[in-house]
Amino acid sequence: QVQLLETGGGLVQAGNSLRLSCATSVASGGTLESVAMAWFRQAPGKEREFVAASRRNGGTSYYADSVKDRFAIFRDNARKMVLLQMNRLKPEDTAVYYCAVADLSVPIAAVTTPNEYPYWGPGTQVTVSS
Numbered sequence: 378q379v380q381l382l383e384t385g386g387g388l389v390q391a392g393n394s395l396r397l398s399c400a401t402s403v404a405s406g407g408t409l410e411s412v413a414m415a416w417f418r419q420a421p422g423k424e425r426e427f428v429a430a431s432r433r434n435g436g437t438s439y440y441a442d443s444v445k446d447r448f449a450i451f452r453d454n455a456r457k458m459v460l461l462q463m464n465r466l467k468p469e470d471t472a473v474y475y476c477a478v479a480d481l482s483v484p485i486a487a488v489t490t491p492n493e494y495p496y497w498g499p500g501t502q503v504t505v506s507s
Contacts, residue, residue, distance in 0.1 A: 379478050379496040380401070383398065383501040387502075387503070391467055396461070397476075397503070398458050398460050401458065408457070409457070411433050412478060412480060413479040413493070415450075417475045418472035419500075425491055430489070432485070434452055469505075472503060473500040475500045479495065479496075
């Protein structure tokens with residue numbers, strides 16, 4: 378069993394930055410270095426959408442076109458966290474952001490699919506004002 382908790386959300390003006398953190402806890406005491414970890418977001422009245430993913434520690438990262446070159450996903454293995462650095466934020470980035478973890482590394486074609494990730498955090502609100 379994996380438990381996740383996101384922090385770092387808040388209200389920020391457009392053009393500024395935020396860093397989201399997702400603390401992970403594995404019941405077996407194991408690590409998450411070989412599993413896929415991702416961030417998704419959901420704006421009011423919209424479906425949950427993919428933001429960024431890391432298939433495994435040291436592997437390639439993947440991004441939605443809307444956040445490419447502005448957001449970066451990276452892992453802090455020492456602290457068992459996955460982070461999302463968000464730069465040049467826009468009002469359309471306003472959403473609840475969720476951290477998600479898979480049981481294994483996810484195939485490249487499936488990294489954007491929420492159903493590939495059985496473990497989810499409760500989410501953290503990010504609001505970007507214009």
